[in-house]
Amino acid sequence: MTLEQRDELVRTHLEDLQSEIEAGSRQISTIADGLAEMRSRLLARHLEQAEIAGKLSRRIADLRKSVRQQLHTLAELRRAVRQRKSSPRHG
Numbered sequence: 001m002t003l004e005q006r007d008e009l010v011r012t013h014l015e016d017l018q019s020e021i022e023a024g025s026r027q028i029s030t031i032a033d034g035l036a037e038m039r040s041r042l043l044a045r046h047l048e049q050a051e052i053a054g055k056l057s058r059r060i061a062d063l064r065k066s067v068r069q070q071l072h073t074l075a076e077l078r079r080a081v082r083q084r085k086s087s088p089r090h091g
Contacts, residue, residue, distance in 0.1 A: 001009075
């Protein structure tokens with residue numbers, strides 16, 4: 001093999017290598033774009049779930065408050081019933 005043939009062979013391999021590096025770079029860009037899109041979707045879902053969880057938490061707090069009020073009202077009614085039973089007019 002002559003020196004010119006070797007130079008041509010080396011040039012061909014270098015061009016092939018450059019083409020593969022460029023293709024790899026494009027693949028990396030495609031993967032990075034896909035990852036950015038996936039991250040964006042995950043963030044949007046996370047924010048939606050956080051909003052739902054916040055609403056649920058507030059609703060649970062409201063329900064707890066309502067239960068406490070109902071228990072208080074029930075206790076007052078029981079006291080009123082006991083007082084009525086024990087009053088001289090009732091009996």
